[in-house]
Amino acid sequence: MTEQYIRYAAMFIIIMMAVIDDYRRFKVSNRIIIAGMVIGVVINMGSLMYGGDVRGYIYGGMAGFAIIFGGVGAGDVKLLAVCGLLIGVTYIVRLICAAMVCGVLTGVLENVGVIKGRQGVCIRDNVLIKQGRHTIHRFHYTYALCLGAAIMVVLNIKA
Secondary structure (H helix, E strand, O other): OHHHHHHHHHHHHHHHHHHHHHHHHOOOOHHHHHHHHHHHHHHHHHHHHOOOOOHHHHHHHHHHHHHHOOOOOHHHHHHHHHHHHHHOHHHHHHHHHHHHHHHHHHHHHHHHHHHHOOOOOOOOOOEEEEEOOEEEEEOOHHHHHHHHHHHHHHHHHHO
C-alpha cells in the first residue's frame, strides 16, 4: 500500500508542475513529461527489484496514450501516459473518465462565464480560435486532469 501512495504522490507532483506550466504557457513542457517518465521508470524498476509485477503499469502508460490520443493536446496525452506509467492500467482508465467529466464541467463553467460576462467564473485566458466555419474554445485540460486525479485517488483510498 505504501508503494501506491508513493505513486500517487509522484503523479500529483508531476500533474501540479504541468498545471503551472499549462497556466503560464498554454502547453505542457516536454521536460516535465521526461521527468515524469524517468520517475515512473525508477519507481517501476524499484518495484521490479522487490518482486513486483510492473506489466500493469507499462500497459497503463500505453493505455493513457492510446485511449485519449487525438482528443486533447499532445502535452496532455503525454501527461496521461506518464500518469498511466505511475498508476497502472486500471486506475488510468478511471482517471481518464473522471478527468473527462471534470473537463466537461470546466468547459460549461467557462462558457457560462463567457456568455454571462462574469469573468470571475472564467479560467484565465479564454481563447476562441476560428477554424474554418467553426469557433473552438481552448482551455487548460490539465485543470480537469488534476481534479479528476484527486477524485480518483480519494475514491480509491476510501474503497
